[in-house]
Amino acid sequence: MNIQTFVGKDIAPCIPHLARLRMTVFRAFPYLYEGSADYEETYLATYAASPDSVFVLAFEGGEIVGASTGLPMADETDEVKAPFLASGRDPAGIFYFGESVLLESYRGRGIGVRFFEEREAHARRLGRFSTLAFCAVERPPHHPARPADYVPLHAFWGRRGFVHHPELVAEFRWRDIGDAQETGKPLSFWLKDLS
Template sequence: MAITVTSLVGEEIKSILPDLARLRIIVFRDWPYLYDGTIEYEEKYLAKLAAAKGAVCVVARDGDMVVGASTAAPMVEHADEFAEPFENAGYDLDKVFYCGESVLLTSHRGHGIGNAFFDQREAHARKLGGFTYSTFCRVVRPDDHPLKPKDYRPLDPFWKKRGYAPVDGLVASYAWKDIDQNEETEHLMQFWVRTL
């Protein structure tokens, strides 16, 4: 594999949005997100990312093909649902850098791209300056969920190795439509945090 990983900022991000939408729909359809995504929703959601001051999109390519992408932006530029738990817990939102999705095709996992995604997003936060914390969140699902694959391995060890840890009580709620549901439902999202 001739994989390259590069960071896009500002207007450059717009060029990758169709690929990012495609990857989000493919990757998040799997456990644990079970997201039944649409291009229409993705276009709206990602337009906000592209307009966010200080945003970055880290892109993995295999030759010319986009096989993965990872986003981040200052928390003050992200959804209110995600900022609220931090405000309630006494964090200064101006000091929190939010790492959004990391989506990577299964065919390209296990080659260090996940580390590159975190490396470049954290480096971007340090370059912007003023951030004390880096954070991301993951969906909370019950262990006995009927759609959980028997061979599922959570990414917790990887995240802990990167210095992140879940923070008790730092939980948001976000709605989307699951692949086995007829309408959107709320999902709990647990935040993991590390100091930069």
């Protein structure tokens, strides 16, 4: 397993591969995401356009099997910034973790921990952020697509030093697998103080 870090536009050649990886991993619960390559490549281009963004990629035999992203929240979309602005928090001091996606067969090997460590190290090197943040989709406990053995990642995130802030909620729209139309989903935020 080879872990490499890319910054800003250096990720551009990998965007089509990352788009496919995101669509594969996010089909699973709790996201149940029916993605499109066009949307994914547009979304990832937002990160590539930020000179202070970071991509931590896991390679196996030359193939990308995992990826983790981050960028200054000031460079994120309005949907991400809205709950922070509404609560009086300045996005300029926040570094946002976009996602961590890893093929299932590679989980449980410490790669997820490494993703968090590398992104935090990048944010600290930039030297102007007091807070790390990410968000996760909220699904009802008895959602019909929830696997019987599903375990939320709350404990894992807590061990990384993140605290859940259910008062900070963004809404994103996507089409669930099997649905004809997009619907809004609430995503709540987890924060970590860098001081």
